[in-house]
Amino acid sequence: MLDLQTPKTGGTMTDYSEKAALILKEHRESIDRLDAILIYTLGERFKHTQSVGKLKATYDLPASDPKREAQQIDRLEDLAKRADLDPKFATKFLNFIISEVIQHHKKQQK
Template sequence: MTDDSQAGGAEENIPPELNTLRNSIDNLDAAVIHIMAERFKITQRVGELKAELGLPPSDPAREQVQIARLRTLAEDSHLDPEFAQKLLAFIVSEVVRHHTEIAEKK
């Protein structure tokens, strides 16, 4: 992200539509962070259950199903499915890392 007041233009010279769009982006970014926080609260509990049941931290079969599902959702939403898959891979790697930590504590 760049600060336009330092990147060559004063804040008052920014067109109103640009400010409106940036505010919308800021709101969406906040929503993504809140949604991810909720997602990780749930996956934390999943990790605890897996550890209690002696299940492995990762579930490659489920991950493959999720990849296919999210690629389809991305395509339907006109989002690059490669981007969606990379994003999911990053999220899953963090979840597995957390699940591994939980299992090691049990």
């Protein structure tokens, strides 16, 4: 990964902005790769929750499990701290996904 340093001697503004453009491109390529990982990972997660939904519908189990969610939130907060990610954001993100899953479960129960 390139890094941007202010040219002290010799470098022109054109050199500087060409380098900045290259660094931006590299970051965006990494972001695109990571976004793809996120999407594929979410797809895998939803495959499992779909199976869980089927199981819950078959055995007449409740769509949501607040005790399990509390454990997931605790674990995720800890992971987020270690990953240098805002734990509040991580919690919000998980709650967003889980509420979508619960909607899917409820539809499967109809």
